[in-house]
Amino acid sequence: MLACGRTIIEDTVPSFTPPAFTSIDILPNNRVKINWYFDAYQEPLVKGFRIERSENNGSFQLLSDDITPNQRSIELAEPFRGGKVSFRLLSKTIKDTVASTVVSYFAPTVPTNAFCSAVSATLLQGVDKPNVYLSWQLEGNSANYAGNYIIQRSVSKAAFQTIGTTRNPFFLDTNTEVGVNYSYVVRLATNNCASNEVPITVTTQSVGLCPQNFKLSFLAGKDKKSVLLNWDAQLADFAKFYVFRKASESGVFENLTPTGIRTTVFEDKTELKAKTSYFYKITSQIESQPPTTCESPMLEIKNY
Known part of the structure; x- marks a missing residue:
């Protein structure tokens, strides 16, 4: 009599290849961007990544344990010290197995x-x-x-x-x-x-970067009129002026100098429509943290 039987196959834990680093980018402002990729066929089994850091072959310290499965890069604040810096990237899988890879570079010694x-x-x-x-x-x-x-x-x-x-x-x-x-x-x-x-x-005698004594006037051209704007303000390398114009009092201002200017005179050479009023204002912007701006009163000029 033949005995009926069955073969039991164990649900073995698959072998995972580690993620692979593609580059380490040294960014301005003391930051590092780490990029990696992972084999596509294993992606359904990955539930996230963990990244660790080591200095001069010392023990690895955890930097982040909540990197999402679809993430392929991370920016880190990286203090530069002289010596070897290593990063270890670990993939966490649904079977709670881990595959890791290590990449190193030498941080420059800066006096x-x-x-x-x-x-x-x-x-x-x-x-x-x-x-x-x-x-x-x-x-x-x-x-x-x-x-x-x-x-x-x-x-x-x-x-x-x-x-x-x-x-x-x-x-x-x-x-x-x-x-x-x-x-x-x-x-x-x-x-x-x-x-x-x-x-x-701090005294009341300060450098004035806000536009003062703002004036408008027409300049007669060959076949059209242009508007000359001038104002009083201190010029500085860390400040720019922006000229705004609109064609009705209730309209939206258009920035005529989107990159800013470092002068207190500007000529609007746009051809102006007859019997139309135009409204102008000047804004100064100081490169600072927090950002600081101030602006002139709005002035009207009419092209008859």
Whole structure:
């Protein structure tokens, strides 16, 4: 008698190939972008990725454990230190198995004193009171390694306190009072190097970047008229002016200078319609953090 039987096949855990790195991109502002790919036939079995980091062949430390299955890159804040930096990427599967791959590169050794920045301060005209505009520069290519700048301020020679951070080499302190003495330093998030200390007293005598005494006039051309705009304002490398126009009081302003200009005179050479009123305004924008703008009153001119 033949015995009926069956063969039991174990549901074995499949072998997964690890994800493969395609590149490591060193980005500005002290960040690193890591890119990878994964075999398409294994994608239905992957439930996410985990990434870890090691310095100089040390133990790996977790950076992120919640990378989604369809993600193929990640940006990380990467402090640059001299030596070997390694990243380990692990794929998490529905069977709770893990496949990993490691990629390494050598971070450049940058002298600490290269990070020190030279800071200058300017008292700018604000909406209701003067503001302090800070700007600075780094030596050579050290800006590539700077990361976030930390702005610290001392009030009347008290201890320095952090008042903001920025990725730009400028900052506008709007939280100031007239008659108060301030001092500023800029520190770098990547190390403890501080800038020179900059003292400044807030007074009513400030640099005026807002458009003042705005005027319009016609310039007669050969076959058409153009409008000449001029206004009073301080010129600065960190400020631009923008000219806006509309053809009715209730209309929408059009920006005639989308990239901005660094002059207080502008000629609108657009052919103007007869018996039509045109409305203009000037806006100044200061490169700062937070962004700051101010604008002139709106003026009307009519082409008869």
